[in-house]
Amino acid sequence: MARELQRVVAVVGGGLAGIAAAVRLAAAGDRPVVIETRRKLGGRATSFVDPRSGAVLDNCQHVLMGCCTNLLDLYARLGVADKIEWHRAIHWANPPAEPDRMRPGLLPAPGHYTGSFLRMRFLSMAEKAAIARAMWRLLRIGLHGRTAWRGRVFMEFLEETRQPPRAIERFWSPVVVSACNLPVERVAADCAMQVFQEGFLGSRRAGAMGLAAVPLVELYDPAERLIAETGGEIRTGLSAKSLAYDGARITGVVTDEGFVSASAVVSAVPPDRLDKLVSAPLRGADNRLERLSAIEFSPILGVHLFFEQRVLDLPHLVLTGRDTQWMFNKGIDPEGRQHLHAVISGADDWMALAEDAIVERVMADLHACVPRSIGLAPVAFRAVKEKRATFAALPGVERLRPSAEPGTLGLRGGGVRNLFLAGDWCDTGWPATMEGAVRSGYAAASAFLGAGGPVPDLPVSRFSRLLGLR
Numbered sequence: 001m002a003r004e005l006q007r008v009v010a011v012v013g014g015g016l017a018g019i020a021a022a023v024r025l026a027a028a029g030d031r032p033v034v035i036e037t038r039r040k041l042g043g044r045a046t047s048f049v050d051p052r053s054g055a056v057l058d059n060c061q062h063v064l065m066g067c068c069t070n071l072l073d074l075y076a077r078l079g080v081a082d083k084i085e086w087h088r089a090i091h092w093a094n095p096p097a098e099p100d101r102m103r104p105g106l107l108p109a110p111g112h113y114t115g116s117f118l119r120m121r122f123l124s125m126a127e128k129a130a131i132a133r134a135m136w137r138l139l140r141i142g143l144h145g146r147t148a149w150r151g152r153v154f155m156e157f158l159e160e161t162r163q164p165p166r167a168i169e170r171f172w173s174p175v176v177v178s179a180c181n182l183p184v185e186r187v188a189a190d191c192a193m194q195v196f197q198e199g200f201l202g203s204r205r206a207g208a209m210g211l212a213a214v215p216l217v218e219l220y221d222p223a224e225r226l227i228a229e230t231g232g233e234i235r236t237g238l239s240a241k242s243l244a245y246d247g248a249r250i251t252g253v254v255t256d257e258g259f260v261s262a263s264a265v266v267s268a269v270p271p272d273r274l275d276k277l278v279s280a281p282l283r284g285a286d287n288r289l290e291r292l293s294a295i296e297f298s299p300i301l302g303v304h305l306f307f308e309q310r311v312l313d314l315p316h317l318v319l320t321g322r323d324t325q326w327m328f329n330k331g332i333d334p335e336g337r338q339h340l341h342a343v344i345s346g347a348d349d350w351m352a353l354a355e356d357a358i359v360e361r362v363m364a365d366l367h368a369c370v371p372r373s374i375g376l377a378p379v380a381f382r383a384v385k386e387k388r389a390t391f392a393a394l395p396g397v398e399r400l401r402p403s404a405e406p407g408t409l410g411l412r413g414g415g416v417r418n419l420f421l422a423g424d425w426c427d428t429g430w431p432a433t434m435e436g437a438v439r440s441g442y443a444a445a446s447a448f449l450g451a452g453g454p455v456p457d458l459p460v461s462r463f464s465r466l467l468g469l470r
């Protein structure tokens, strides 16, 4: 496209939402200018150089699933899809016995986990029957029926389906807190229901677990070339200070190094950051910006541990019934040490702890679930606290999540025509995840282009459909 015909779109924020929007805009022939305050891309899903060891570490292990169709599309566009390792089985600790393994068998969805689920020993037969009963209910409620649960917490659903306390502690809680970053007592029911409906019940492929085989930050390297191909650019180390508004439209972005003039702006920063970029007249003109400060956050803690001995042979382990929910095996590092990574979602209780105390608690959970680790201690560690890891998926949060596109009426509409919103906190129907972020970026780009849209979901199996899921 001739350069003078191209439209410049300023994309504020170079996390997954901003990258996704920019890649789609560039593919359509427009010129995205990504403004990212940090020196690297990836936002909350990235890597850093550990000053103690010089090693490149991810801020936290990031897991994707087979149902993350938009994220996988972005990885394909970036040419990095082959950097994702897939695991079909999920391993659950069952000490002192060997861990249980949940994996799809030969049956089609929604029955694909039945065989391995029946063989798992960390739950009694009565607990498994109760879980099956609740899964049946989730199927029958269907994807749309869950909206009736908005405003309620998931614990109410677990009580209504008479889930035994041990099934909640060992099965429902670890899945829900890992996916939604809030405990079952606080999380919005529809948000938790979505995880089981989309991830467990709809398709055999949906529950496969993907992990990056390279540091997260490397996945974004190709973005620069893709965006530059249409004359766009990524400007890292540049902070947006405000969105310039002339009373009718956005004219560009004021940055700490001058003005970036643009035909349109995609904001791809978290709500608290966007709140700081918006002037009173702009807020008054766009009702998507009115309640940004009402969105609350929930923390996640990631802990890197390095051992001289081999502690874990499995690729990962759910630490059943413990505060540390997951332990990931990151392999052997260049110094020959085993690198494990512990993840604690919904980590409010942990945020005030010093690193030594954190490691002590994580090690107690590891000892309880992996008997061979007893007596061993890490020779090096690094805890990464993310206080504002994700928005808090509390009941009612959906009302605060704005659409990408300015509308004309109502809370979700009414807005400035050339301002588009993206970020995992926007109205994607997904929890705060990499998939949600990419969906939001694609939605913002599509709204600007007037074409495109999200990548379709995985097809729901015929049986799940007949049973009422969709």
Ligand SMILES: Cc1cc2nc3c(=O)[nH]c(=O)nc-3n(C[C@H](O)[C@H](O)[C@H](O)COP(=O)(O)OP(=O)(O)OC[C@H]3O[C@@H](n4cnc5c(N)ncnc54)[C@H](O)[C@@H]3O)c2cc1C
Binding pocket: 012, 013, 014, 015, 016, 017, 018, 035, 036, 037, 038, 041, 042, 043, 044, 045, 059, 060, 061, 062, 063, 064, 238, 239, 240, 241, 268, 269, 270, 273, 300, 301, 302, 386, 388, 389, 390, 422, 423, 424, 425, 432, 433, 434, 435, 436, 437
């Ligand atoms: C510890 C942790 C673990 C997680 N685990 C998982 C997981 O296992 N699976 C999963 O799917 N998701 C996980 N997530 C969630 C996932 O990381 C996020 O949902 C996703 O990365 C959000 O992307 P985003 O682009 O919406 O926002 P962000 O990644 O926050 O991107 C916003 C960007 O804007 C930049 N910015 C802010 N202000 C300005 C400004 N004024 N000017 C210029 N730039 C600015 C920021 O530096 C940042 O790069 C996890 C998150 C955390 C923190």
